[in-house]
Amino acid sequence: MDNRKSIKTALTIAFLLVAVAALYWGDNNLSRFQLRILNLAAIFVILGASMNLVIGFSGMFSLGHAGFMCVGAYTAAILTMSPESKELIYYMEPIIPLLANVQWPVIPATLMAGVVAGIFGVLVGFPALRLRDDYLAIATLGFAEIIRIIVTNTISITNGALGLKNIPSEKSLLFYWGFGILTILVLKALINSSWGYAFKAIRDNEIAAEAMGISVFKHKMLSFSIGAFFAGIAGALMAYLITSIDPTMFRFLFTFQIVLIVVLGGMGSLTGSVIAGVVITIAMEWLRFVEQPMSLMGMDIPGIPGMRMVIFSLLLLIVVLFYRQGLMGTREFNWDWVLDKLGIAKSKEREVS
Amino acid sequence: MMSKKYLALLALVMLAAVALVGCGGGEEQASGDAAQESDVIKIGVFEPLTGINAAGGEMSLEGIELANKLYPEVLGKKVELVTADNKSEKQEAANAVERLVNENVDVILGSYGSSLSMAGGPIAADAGVPVIGDSPTNPLVTKGNDYYYRVCFIDPFQGNVMAKYAVETLGAKTAAIVQDVQQDYSVGLSKYFEDSFKELTGDENAIIAKVNYNTGDKDFSAQLTEVKSKQPDVIFAPGNFTECGILVEKARELGIEAPILGGDTWEAEEFLNRVGDLNDIYFSTHFTAEEPVTEVSNTFLNKFKEEYPDRQVNAFAALGFDAYMLALDAINRAGTTDHEAIKEAIAETADFQGATGFITLDENGDATKTAIIKKVEDGKFVYESKVDPK
Numbered sequence: 001m002d003n004r005k006s007i008k009t010a011l012t013i014a015f016l017l018v019a020v021a022a023l024y025w026g027d028n029n030l031s032r033f034q035l036r037i038l039n040l041a042a043i044f045v046i047l048g049a050s051m052n053l054v055i056g057f058s059g060m061f062s063l064g065h066a067g068f069m070c071v072g073a074y075t076a077a078i079l080t081m082s083p084e085s086k087e088l089i090y091y092m093e094p095i096i097p098l099l100a101n102v103q104w105p106v107i108p109a110t111l112m113a114g115v116v117a118g119i120f121g122v123l124v125g126f127p128a129l130r131l132r133d134d135y136l137a138i139a140t141l142g143f144a145e146i147i148r149i150i151v152t153n154t155i156s157i158t159n160g161a162l163g164l165k166n167i168p169s170e171k172s173l174l175f176y177w178g179f180g181i182l183t184i185l186v187l188k189a190l191i192n193s194s195w196g197y198a199f200k201a202i203r204d205n206e207i208a209a210e211a212m213g214i215s216v217f218k219h220k221m222l223s224f225s226i227g228a229f230f231a232g233i234a235g236a237l238m239a240y241l242i243t244s245i246d247p248t249m250f251r252f253l254f255t256f257q258i259v260l261i262v263v264l265g266g267m268g269s270l271t272g273s274v275i276a277g278v279v280i281t282i283a284m285e286w287l288r289f290v291e292q293p294m295s296l297m298g299m300d301i302p303g304i305p306g307m308r309m310v311i312f313s314l315l316l317l318i319v320v321l322f323y324r325q326g327l328m329g330t331r332e333f334n335w336d337w338v339l340d341k342l343g344i345a346k347s348k349e350r351e352v353s
Numbered sequence: 354m355m356s357k358k359y360l361a362l363l364a365l366v367m368l369a370a371v372a373l374v375g376c377g378g379g380e381e382q383a384s385g386d387a388a389q390e391s392d393v394i395k396i397g398v399f400e401p402l403t404g405i406n407a408a409g410g411e412m413s414l415e416g417i418e419l420a421n422k423l424y425p426e427v428l429g430k431k432v433e434l435v436t437a438d439n440k441s442e443k444q445e446a447a448n449a450v451e452r453l454v455n456e457n458v459d460v461i462l463g464s465y466g467s468s469l470s471m472a473g474g475p476i477a478a479d480a481g482v483p484v485i486g487d488s489p490t491n492p493l494v495t496k497g498n499d500y501y502y503r504v505c506f507i508d509p510f511q512g513n514v515m516a517k518y519a520v521e522t523l524g525a526k527t528a529a530i531v532q533d534v535q536q537d538y539s540v541g542l543s544k545y546f547e548d549s550f551k552e553l554t555g556d557e558n559a560i561i562a563k564v565n566y567n568t569g570d571k572d573f574s575a576q577l578t579e580v581k582s583k584q585p586d587v588i589f590a591p592g593n594f595t596e597c598g599i600l601v602e603k604a605r606e607l608g609i610e611a612p613i614l615g616g617d618t619w620e621a622e623e624f625l626n627r628v629g630d631l632n633d634i635y636f637s638t639h640f641t642a643e644e645p646v647t648e649v650s651n652t653f654l655n656k657f658k659e660e661y662p663d664r665q666v667n668a669f670a671a672l673g674f675d676a677y678m679l680a681l682d683a684i685n686r687a688g689t690t691d692h693e694a695i696k697e698a699i700a701e702t703a704d705f706q707g708a709t710g711f712i713t714l715d716e717n718g719d720a721t722k723t724a725i726i727k728k729v730e731d732g733k734f735v736y737e738s739k740v741d742p743k
Binding site for chain 1: 402403407436437438442443444447448451452454455468471472474475476479480491492493496497534535536537539540541544567
């Protein structure tokens with residue numbers, strides 16, 4: 001057994017090294033377009049995994065992710081923009097002097113974005129987490145909208161509806177996927193810790209969990225604010241990827257895109273969120289070809305905008321009808337499975353567990 | 354149980370395979386097109402064809418396609434339009450522009466919606482592909498971006514025009530502003546209206562009320578009651594036609610008699626259906642069918658009526674038309690498809706004859722041109738006057 005454990009550690013380290021090498025290779029060899037899509041996929045992986053922590057592992061049906069993302073995106077944007085561009089962009093009302101001259105490097109700003117979003121998570125969670133199920137969903141949805149409305153109206157901090165632009169751009173695959181892999185590793189460690197077991201116990205039966213001596217509110221709060229922290233990180237990454245943000249980006253419809261990833265991948269499976277995040281982002285872009293005019297068997301079909309959404313919805317319908325558990329259910333990828341199969345079939349190594 | 358597992362695995366593998374094939378296919382196509390670049394000039398278009406801004410994107414694209422039908426060639430080569438839907442979402446807009454760049458387009462046109470344009474702008478600038486905006490009116494779109502130009506006027510100008518009209522033609526001394534705080538467009542216009550109105554009347558307190566609402570609101574009685582109590586000479590209420598339609602109707606219902614002014618977004622059938630029989634409603638716009646400004650206006654009008662006989666001519670189609678025409682003109686003047694040369698040619702544009710007027714681009718890449726003021730009369734939009742840039 002010990003032998004197997006050391007093999008698994010070695011495999012994990014080897015996988016990480018291979019991943020870093022692959023990302024480095026990708027940075028130098030892929031086209032800008034491919035890099036952008038893959039980077040967007042990394043952001044959706046972080047969003048999906050962190051929301052899965054809240055919905056899938058802790059059983060809290062929260063719909064506030066877009067709001068926390070908004071906080072993270074604005075924090076990162078304001079911290080990293082140069083004082084000159086702030087002067088240029090805040091032409092309606094000047095930015096408050098406290099923030100006018102700050103300019104942080106990208107990585108600390110990203111972490112700060114997570115922390116600020118986490119603090120908002122605590123603030124929102126404190127009243128909202130006294131609710132359960134649908135009521136919690138409604139309350140968190142409401143809070144997310146409140147965050148967005150506040151951002152729209154504090155013009156001297158966020159520039160209101162005009163949005164921000166000239167946010168320093170990051171293009172490297174290593175940067176986005178670095179954060180993606182770190183997120184997965186942290187969440188994986190969290191889920192397999194005693195806290196993680198407590199989360200799952202609360203999900204499966206809240207009353208029983210409480211009877212066993214688990215502090216339900218404390219653990220819910222922990223899960224919720226960690227979810228918010230990673231949503232904030234993802235928001236910051238989104239700001240660097242697009243380099244311009246505005247409050248309408250973070251409407252609640254955005255949350256549903258993340259819920260989609262969680263449900264398709266499987267509620268309670270990080271592996272599922274990773275796969276679904278990547279596949280959905282790439283498929284959405286790849287399916288663009290169906291909107292172009294084409295000729296099929298001598299028939300000219302005009303381009304119909306929105307066709308890819310139709311195809312996508314059909315795919316969704318099939319998955320939801322036949323695999324209600326999502327792609328992975330609550331299963332995770334792990335090396336044991338690979339090692340077991342190794343003798344019988346070829347290994348199909350992918351995704352970190 | 355086992356078979357289900359395998360099915361899931363199979364589905365996954367298939368999806369992954371499909372995705373990989375897709376990427377590969379795209380690449381092949383791109384390189385294939387690069388080989389035959391010499392006989393086709395590609396113009397990329399990114400517009401919101403689905404999502405909340407779809408109506409506007411659709412109108413713009415119609416204008417662009419119209420122009421393409423009329424003038425399908427430049428430098429003796431065929432022009433191919435490559436359209437990409439940006440789904441009215443910022444991250445999709447960024448993807449769409451990156452995709453167009455990837456397909457080796459020479460110029461990009463778009464987009465309806467300033468925030469979408471701002472998402473796409475830096476990517477085009479990075480790749481050195483010039484962009485001509487058809488209707489993004491937010492000043493930030495071109496500010497600090499050397500590769501972004503536009504054929505429409507910007508929010509500050511529109512705000513100024515309406516203030517000038519209110520003071521000089523309507524003889525207003527006081528005004529109230531009703532703005533949608535969630536729309537960059539509404540907030541921007543209000544700001545510049547306020548500044549010029551104060552300047553023109555010479556009265557610091559000329560704006561006697563400024564009230565806010567949010568996109569999607571349906572009840573404006575609180576805001577309008579406040580406005581009514583202050584008795585302004587005019588009301589300036591720029592915003593979406595949906596909300597403004599309800600707002601204007603409600604204002605008249607409450608007995609507010611003051612003229613109500615707005616911006617170019619009001620020129621929509623939906624707005625007219627609501628307020629058609631009301632009076633004293635004015636707005637600024639880019640284009641009018643009744644008073645063609647240039648010869649090209651007539652060309653555009655005739656072609657539009659020929660293609661869409663049962664539709665009303667709209668400003669967004671005219672702007673799309675102009676964006677395409679300017680792109681063609683610039684390529685012609687540059688005499689090559691070198692992106693840098695095209696960019697220089699666009700920047701030098703002066704007195705370009707478009708369907709919406711004579712366009713001259715300033716140092717920011719913004720158009721200075723004539724604005725049209727229209728009013729609502731007997732269920733129709735009627736040409737009122739035009740305001741030339743200073």
